[in-house]
Amino acid sequence: MSGDGALHQGRPGGAWLRPTAKAHPGHSRTHNRALVLSSLFHAGPLSRAELARSTGLTRVTISDLVAELHLEGLIAELGARAEARVGKPANLIDINSDGHVIAVLDLSDISQARGALMTLRGDIRARAARPTGGATGEAVLDHAAAVLASLMDQVGEARLLGVGVAAPGVVRPDGLVIYAKDYEWHQVALPSLLRDRLRRSLLGGLPGGALAGSRGVSRQRPDQAEAAAEAPTAAAAETPIFVGNDANLRALAEFTFAGAGAQGLMEVSLTDGLGAGILLDGVLLLGPSYAAGEIGHIPAMAGGEPCTCGRRGCLETVLNRRVLGGGEPAQTQARQETGVDAQAADDHKLVAGDWGEVARHHQSADAGLAAGGGEPTRPERPSADAALAVSGQPIPPETPAATLVAAAPPAATLEAATLARIGESTAAVLGPIVSAFNLSDLVFADPRGLVTPEVLAAIRSGLEARLLPQIMADLDVRLSKLGADAALLGAGSLVLAERLGLS
Numbered sequence: 001m002s003g004d005g006a007l008h009q010g011r012p013g014g015a016w017l018r019p020t021a022k023a024h025p026g027h028s029r030t031h032n033r034a035l036v037l038s039s040l041f042h043a044g045p046l047s048r049a050e051l052a053r054s055t056g057l058t059r060v061t062i063s064d065l066v067a068e069l070h071l072e073g074l075i076a077e078l079g080a081r082a083e084a085r086v087g088k089p090a091n092l093i094d095i096n097s098d099g100h101v102i103a104v105l106d107l108s109d110i111s112q113a114r115g116a117l118m119t120l121r122g123d124i125r126a127r128a129a130r131p132t133g134g135a136t137g138e139a140v141l142d143h144a145a146a147v148l149a150s151l152m153d154q155v156g157e158a159r160l161l162g163v164g165v166a167a168p169g170v171v172r173p174d175g176l177v178i179y180a181k182d183y184e185w186h187q188v189a190l191p192s193l194l195r196d197r198l199r200r201s202l203l204g205g206l207p208g209g210a211l212a213g214s215r216g217v218s219r220q221r222p223d224q225a226e227a228a229a230e231a232p233t234a235a236a237a238e239t240p241i242f243v244g245n246d247a248n249l250r251a252l253a254e255f256t257f258a259g260a261g262a263q264g265l266m267e268v269s270l271t272d273g274l275g276a277g278i279l280l281d282g283v284l285l286l287g288p289s290y291a292a293g294e295i296g297h298i299p300a301m302a303g304g305e306p307c308t309c310g311r312r313g314c315l316e317t318v319l320n321r322r323v324l325g326g327g328e329p330a331q332t333q334a335r336q337e338t339g340v341d342a343q344a345a346d347d348h349k350l351v352a353g354d355w356g357e358v359a360r361h362h363q364s365a366d367a368g369l370a371a372g373g374g375e376p377t378r379p380e381r382p383s384a385d386a387a388l389a390v391s392g393q394p395i396p397p398e399t400p401a402a403t404l405v406a407a408a409p410p411a412a413t414l415e416a417a418t419l420a421r422i423g424e425s426t427a428a429v430l431g432p433i434v435s436a437f438n439l440s441d442l443v444f445a446d447p448r449g450l451v452t453p454e455v456l457a458a459i460r461s462g463l464e465a466r467l468l469p470q471i472m473a474d475l476d477v478r479l480s481k482l483g484a485d486a487a488l489l490g491a492g493s494l495v496l497a498e499r500l501g502l503s
C-alpha cells in the first residue's frame with residue numbers, strides 16, 4: 001500500500017506499526033530513530049532522560065539521535081521545563097511539527113480530488129480541491145496532479161516530507177493500483193504517473209493547476225531545465241510519492257491520529273463504495289492479493305437489492321446513501337453553496353425526493369419478496385454528473401475544499417423495521433469477521449454523515465444477536481471522529497510511516 005518506501009519490507013502484505021522496544025544489536029539505526037520519534041509524537045515533549053527511559057536506549061544513543069534529528073529539522077528544543085524542583089531543570093524536546101509538511105491527496109470521492117498540506121501532527125495548513133466531473137482514466141490523474149501542484153506552490157519555507165495518496169481500489173505496496181472500478185483503472189502505476197505530471201507542471205514553470213495547458217510545453221531547452229532544477233519546486237517534483245487504499249489509510253489514521261489501538265481494529269468506510277481497513281496485532285493487513293478489507297461485496301441479505309457487481313444483497317447495497325438517506329453528493333451541494341446554479345438546486349430537491357421514494361420502495365419491495373412477490377425494482381439514483389449536465393456550468397477550478405466538503409445534511413429518519421434489517425444484515429457480514437479476528441474496535445468512517453446513532457445502535461444490536469457475549473463485551477462499536485479528513489490524515493500517516501517509521 002505504499003510507494004517506494006520500506007513500510008512493507010520484510011513482511012510482504014503487511015506492515016509492523018509503531019516500534020515499542022529498542023532495536024536488537026544488528027538492527028538498524030532507522031528503528032531507533034523511529035522509536036525516538038514515536039515516543040515524542042505520542043508522549044512528548046520529553047527530556048533526554050525521559051526519552052532514554054521510555055525507549056530503553058542509552059543516554060549516549062539518545063543524545064546522538066536527538067542531535068541528528070534536530071539537524072534534520074524533525075525535532076525541536078523547547079528549552080527548560082517550568083518546574084519547581086531543586087536542581088537544574090531538564091531541557092525538553094518535541095517533534096518539530098511545523099518544520100516539515102506532507103502533501104496529501106484523497107481520491108476516494110469520485111466527484112472531486114481533494115488535497116491538503118499537513119504538519120507532522122496532522123494539522124492542516126492549506127487545502128486545494130478540484131471537481132472531477134465523473135472523470136475516468138488519465139483525466140483523473142490530471143486533476144490529481146493539478147491539486148498536488150497547487151499545494152506544492154504553497155509549501156513555503158517548510159520542508160516537504162513526501163506525498164501521500166488515498167486511492168480507491170486494490171493497491172499494491174509499490175503504489176500500483178491494480179484495479180479501481182469507478183475510475184476504470186487497471187494496473188495504474190500511480191506514483192510514476194503522478195510524478196511525470198508533477199514534473200511537467202512544476203518544472204515547466206506553469207502555475208499549479210494549469211496542468212492541462214502544460215502538456216504542450218513539457219519540452220524545455222537544457223538551460224531552462226537547469227534553471228528550473230535549482231528552484232525549490234524541483235525538489236518538490238521529486239518528493240517520494242506513497243499510495244494506499246483509502247479504507248486502509250483511514251484505519252491507519254485512526255491509529256496514528258485518533259488514539260485507537262492496532263491490536264484488533266476494523267474501520268469500515270462508507271464512501272462511494274464500501275471497504276474496510278484492518279489492523280491486527282500491530283500489522284495493517286493487506287493480504288496476498290492486497291485486497292484485504294474488500295468487504296463491500298460480501299452478501300449481506302439473501303435476495304436483496306441489485307448491486308453494481310451484478311449480484312444481489314451485497315453489504316454495499318445495505319450501507320449506502322440510498323438506503324440510509326441524507327448525505328447528498330458533495331458536488332451538488334457545493335453548487336448550491338457557491339450559488340453556481342440555482343436550477344441544479346431545484347433539480348437536487350427532486351433528487352432528494354426520489355431517494356425518499358427509493359427508501360420506501362425498498363421496504364415494500366422486500367415485503368413483496370418475503371411474500372413470494374416478484375423482483376424489486378427501483379429507479380436509478382440520478383448522479384451528480386447528471387445534475388451538472390443540466391446546468392452546463394462546471395464548478396470553477398480550484399474551488400476551496402471547504403466549500404466542496406461541507407457537512408452532510410442529517411440522514412433520514414428510518415423506521416424501526418428498516419433499522420433492524422440494516423443492523424441484522426450488516427452484522428451478518430461484520431460479525432464473522434469480528435469473531436474470526438477477535439476484534440476490539442469496530443469503527444465506521446462516515447464522511448457523508450449517513451450513520452446516525454440509531455443506525456449504529458441497530459448494528460450493535462445485530463452484532464449482539466450473533467456474537468458470543470465475551471466477544472461482544474470486548475468490542476467497541478463507534479463512529480470515527482476524524483470526519484471528512486480521515487483519508488487525508490491516513491495519507492499523511494502513510495508518509496509518516498514510510499519516511500520516519502512513525503505511526
Ligand SMILES: [Zn+2]
Binds near residue numbers: 297298310314316
Ligand atoms: Zn456487489
